[in-house]
Amino acid sequence: MFNSIKSAKRKVITFDDDEENISSQGHDTQSTAAPAEQKSSKATKTKAQKESESSEPTSTAESQEEPTPSTTTLTKKQKRQQQHQYDRPKKIANKEPTTEAIIAKAKDLKKHREALPIYTARDIIIKEVKENACVVIVGETGSGKTTQIPQYLLEAGLAAHGTISVTQPRRVAAINLAKRVAEEVGTPIGQKVGYSIRFDDTSSKDSLIKYMTDGIMLRELLSDRLLLRYSVIILDEAHERTLRTDILFGMVKSIQKKRADMIQAGRRDIQPLKIVIMSATLDAEKFSEYFYNAKIMYISGRMFPVKILNTVEPQSDYVDSALVTAFQIHQDEAPGDILIFLTGQEEIESLEKLIEEYAVDLPPTVGKLIPCPIFAAQDSATQQKIFEPAPHGTRKVILATNIAETSITIPNIRYVVDTGCHKSRGYNAKIGIESLLVEPISKSSARQRMGRAGREAPGLCFRLYTEDSFDQLDEDSIPEIKRCNLESAILSLKATGIEDPTKFDFMDRPSKSGLLKSLEHLYALEALDDTGALTEIGKKMAAFPVDPPYAKVLLQSEKMECTKEAIEIISLLSVDTIFSAPSSKREEANEARQKFMSLDGDHLTLLNTLRAYESVKGDRDWCRENFINSRHMRHVMDVRKQLIEFCERAGMDPRKSCGHDLEIVLKCFLAGFFQNTALLQPDSTYKSILGGLTVSIHPSSTLFGKKREAIMYNELVFTTKHYIRGVSALESAWLSQAAPKYFGNRHA
């Protein structure tokens, strides 16, 4: 059914054409919420449906991340943020709606709420949550579960003795959901409905429903171990199995039991805790089993059918296959944009070039095919471009990483091309080394990608692999907790009173060696003592919202009197990179960076850049001219502000500066990173001091290609080599001073 592109002399890729192979986001299952609704939704789209869909997070658009807070509900915190001295994007002047207008809107929305398919299940949901301690709810995309269920529980009186909280893995989602639900409830954001994310908390004591990131919930656990302010905790997007939701599973489960025990013992001031797990994938048995065989409820969604087309033959080069497929779609299929999932920036940029080259040969009767790259490292202005509609008669082809799988929803996608691969972070627990490698996706990822074609109309999903290959994919991705460094999580567990994290009630247990590696490193950082108990240092470290080695650097900076510089460098290292490097202007970008370069390496180069940024008050034009990512830089300033507050709270002076004696800052960093050091070898390579691993300085480092006696690095990730990033030069004599226990004999 697919014709070749004559002028482009390309091979043709044949896809199977099995009519049975139609899926409307998956599966026929028992559904408590009117399964017939799903079929009718394919034909026409009611206004209510559109409304329900718009309640889903729609983009990472910066404007959404930085909402215009209503002037009547400004918290002290928000007021402080508004006075931020750095150049932020202009906020759109938003005339505050009147109370009458808000109520009228809510009344209007009520009709739409009642037209949602989930509404038919309202009473059952309320009944189940009232009668059971734990409930698992499976809701397909567009079911409205995340906006409606908290409101049902509120209307049923479940917020009488505490707030209903809904955790989210992503900030934008928490913001958008809270705004939407506030509208439906009919009060300004921050009153009955609020959200809480890092740097931005609109919730108040009176909030009845609170959307928050899972990270915030984990932080709250440190000060409120029984989470007494909450009556219901809804853990949303549970299927994503992020490290933080996995930790929360175990935490809320034990809190629920503790509270029940206290009530049993006659404590009248304690209320029971309800747990609701919400997931988008169907195999919810695992969640159910973990939560005492909790009842599972299924809610159907509002997806259009997507036809799956697998290739007949395995493809040896998926970038090339994606190129051919894109042109096949463009020439053969009805209007609608194409979304291609690739693994990284390099692939995206090479496919972009290829598409531009081949588009030249398109016959004049065929409209243009416009490639639009999107990945996380772009600056926000570039990211916004994919939301601009294609000119009439042309077609956009979006080249995306996994960012388009969950984080960004792009409108008008009718065709998905799935390469079947992604880049995934791994962790070898035995040697304690992280990796970032291309790997096959899971079946649930493939379904998620497919679903991106059926949000607005029926779509097609072209899988660049055979049906057999699909069958061999894992059902789900390996949960993050089994493939990442656990230091931070372990320190949090210790700080919330869990003495033996190896005995924690994990839904999926991390490997013993991974746990031990983390415990060992925490011991080396003096966060744990010989018996494995949390030390005073460890307690202080756990309070800081940074990884343990950075927390150690902050504590050390007090002794070395360079807290100001430590805070600043740690803030700068909290983003991937502050430098923006569009590959098309690489030369210019490198030249601009020379101005800030320190011969000592990346830490002091970052500090120089921050000074320059401050001297122009974060001017956005200056950022553009100097290839500084202003979005990342503003994040750096937010982190700095927060770390200053945390240091003050810990009784430290965040203004203590070492002035021009910057060598002391590097020595200070060694307190957290003495294990991340390497020595120059006679053959000009670097060998890590502990472990003797040959490491290579990443090309993005200022020390790339330089030969220094000894170096320290923040990060080691295996890709094509063991690359180290965040590198600075040392004198080897500093090592024995920084960690005599480890280097005392060697350099005495």
Add this chain to the structure above:
DNA sequence: GAGCACTGC
């Protein structure tokens, strides 16, 4: 000579 995506009272 090159890094997927998230997140922190």
